[in-house]
Amino acid sequence: MTGSCILTYHSLDTSGSVISIPPAVFREQMDWLSENGVPVVPLDRIRETPGAVAITFDDGFRNFFEHAAPVLRQFRFPATVFAVSGFCGGWNDWPSQPRHAGIPRLQLMGWQELEQLAKTGITIGCHTATHPYLSRLSAAEVEEELYRSRSDIEQRIGMAVETFAYPYGDLTPRERQAAARHFHLACGTKLAFLSAGCDALDLPRVDAYYLRRRLWFRGVDKPYGSAYLAARGWLRVVRQRLTI
Ligand SMILES: [Zn+2]
Numbered sequence: 001m002t003g004s005c006i007l008t009y010h011s012l013d014t015s016g017s018v019i020s021i022p023p024a025v026f027r028e029q030m031d032w033l034s035e036n037g038v039p040v041v042p043l044d045r046i047r048e049t050p051g052a053v054a055i056t057f058d059d060g061f062r063n064f065f066e067h068a069a070p071v072l073r074q075f076r077f078p079a080t081v082f083a084v085s086g087f088c089g090g091w092n093d094w095p096s097q098p099r100h101a102g103i104p105r106l107q108l109m110g111w112q113e114l115e116q117l118a119k120t121g122i123t124i125g126c127h128t129a130t131h132p133y134l135s136r137l138s139a140a141e142v143e144e145e146l147y148r149s150r151s152d153i154e155q156r157i158g159m160a161v162e163t164f165a166y167p168y169g170d171l172t173p174r175e176r177q178a179a180a181r182h183f184h185l186a187c188g189t190k191l192a193f194l195s196a197g198c199d200a201l202d203l204p205r206v207d208a209y210y211l212r213r214r215l216w217f218r219g220v221d222k223p224y225g226s227a228y229l230a231a232r233g234w235l236r237v238v239r240q241r242l243t244i
Contacts, residue, residue: 003193004052006043006205010059012067015104019059021208023067029208034075042078042123043163044185046203047194055079056187056205058127058165059092060114062107069117082127082165082187083114085149088156094131096167111156118157125163126150126183133168134175142178150182163187176201 010019012026033040039052046054055072057064060083072079087094089110097103109117118124128134129149134142146164153161162184166175169189179186179201192204 003195004046004050004054005193006046006054006056006187006203007211008187008189008205008207009055009057009068010209011061011104011106012063013104013106017102017104018209019103023063026068026208027071029211030071030075030077033077040075040077043080043125043187044123047198047200056125056165057081059084059131060088060109060127061092062109062113065109065113065117069120069122072122073120078121078123080123080125080163081109081114081117082125082163083149083153084108084127084129084131084167085152086129087131088114092131096132114153115157118159123163124153124157124159124161125165126153126161127165128167131167133170134166134178135170135172139174139178142175143181146178146182171202 009021009026011017011021012023013020014022033053039049041049041052041054043054043056046052055077057068057079060081064081068079084092084094087108090108092103092106092108114124126146126149128145129152130145132145134145137145150161164179164183164186166179166186166188171179171188176186176199184200185203186201187205188202189207190202190204191206193206194204198204
């Protein structure tokens with residue numbers, strides 16, 4: 001079994017926060033994938049492409065437009081941006097945002113930018129309307145979050161929205177079921193490579209924050225070829241780091 005991997009990014013900025021990767025590091029990482037011939041595929045093809053990487057960006061920060069889109073275009077890498085429909089063109093000050101955690105206040109892309117990206121091959125996915133902890137809402141509120149955000153994004157960009165990311169990776173079987181009614185694929189925040197038969201509605205991802213040191217990012221190539229066990233070892237290293 002050869003692992004593939006969905007990478008999660010949030011913001012490309014130099015604040016050093018837990019959601020931030022410096023733009024220069026992002027460019028280095030993309031350069032590394034390209035130099036090493038790692039296939040970068042659209043999210044909806046990752047499960048059937050062993051040894052590949054899919055790139056995802058949560059929240060739809062404006063710095064994606066400035067710093068990520070040109071680099072992705074240069075390398076011809078596909079990517080998915082999960083937008084928060086109720087805050088497009090505004091700021092990441094949704095009610096659940098913990099300010100004390102040192103997360104910077106950042107501007108989000110507007111509809112025009114999302115529409116433009118969609119036309120140039122970036123997939124726009126859904127990340128709810130107001131970025132809540134879904135498991136804390138009523139069933140009707142969960143349905144409303146998913147339905148409203150999907151239909152708003154579809155209307156604005158003029159394309160179907162088939163992918164979803166759970167805010168904070170917060171899901172129970174109830175949220176998974178709700179996501180199944182609206183989307184083909186949904187991403188969680190479980191830290192793992194993809195394995196055969198993994199749940200399309202709770203796909204594991206690897207947060208690029210933990211790979212921001214170049215050396216760690218290089219570890220991404222270990223699952224390719226036959227070195228699956230090496231990948232497990234690498235994951236163990238990442239997990240150890242996480243507990244520090
Ligand atoms: Zn988010």
